Structure formats: structure tokens, C-alpha cells
Amino acid sequence: MPRDLSRSRSRSPSYRRRRSPLPVGHRRQQEAELKLIEEETAKRVEEAIRRKVEERLYSEEIKIEIQRRLEEGRKRLHEEVAIQLEKEKEAALIEARRKEEKARKEKEELENA
Numbered sequence: 001m002p003r004d005l006s007r008s009r010s011r012s013p014s015y016r017r018r019r020s021p022l023p024v025g026h027r028r029q030q031e032a033e034l035k036l037i038e039e040e041t042a043k044r045v046e047e048a049i050r051r052k053v054e055e056r057l058y059s060e061e062i063k064i065e066i067q068r069r070l071e072e073g074r075k076r077l078h079e080e081v082a083i084q085l086e087k088e089k090e091a092a093l094i095e096a097r098r099k100e101e102k103a104r105k106e107k108e109e110l111e112n113a
Contacts, residue, residue: 056062
């Protein structure tokens with residue numbers, strides 16, 4: 001049985017590649033819709049996160065924790081300042097003694113000369 005070549009046209013692979021499953025306009029519309037959905041989802045997630053952060057930030061537990069950390073920081077700062085003042089006071093006393101000793105030696109040298 002001979003094959004009827006007029007009826008069956010073979011399609012080349014390039015023909016299949018050129019045809020997209022969706023018309024170009026429809027595909028672009030779908031892409032635009034997907035982009036809008038992604039943007040809307042991102043906005044909703046961002047808003048939900050912001051609300052959660054605000055709720056936690058204004059909770060009594062967080063306020064107490066912030067107050068505790070502030071008090072600890074102030075206490076540490078006062079201790080550091082007190083230590084620094086003590087060091088400076090000690091350095092000033094050493095410098096004053098050194099100057100006194102120098103002045104005394106100069107006076108002795110003048111008296112002995």
C-alpha cells in the first residue's frame with residue numbers, strides 16, 4: 001500500500017519550536033499578572049512582618065527588657081567613668097610628686113652650688 005504523500009505533511013522541528021503554546025499577548029498578560037501577584041504578596045508579607053515587629057516592640061515584656069538593658073548600660077558606663085577618673089587622679093598625683101621631687105632636687109643643687 002503506497003503512502004499518500006499529499007495528505008501527510010511533515011513538520012520540521014524548527015516549526016514546532018517557533019510556535020509557543022500560548023499566543024504572545026496571552027503570555028505577556030500572564031507574566032504581568034504573575035508580577036502583580038508577586039508584588040502584592042511581597043507587600044502583604046512586609047506588612048505582616050511590620051505589624052508583628054510593632055506588636056512585639058510595644059509589648060510590656062520588650063519594654064521591661066529595654067529598660068533593664070538601659071540600666072545595665074548606665075551602670076557599666078558609670079563604673080567605667082569612675083575607673084577612668086581614678087586612673088587620671090592617680091596619674092595627676094604621680095605627676096605632682098615627680099614635679100615636687102624635681103623642684104626639690106633643683107633647690108638642693110642651688111643650695112649646694
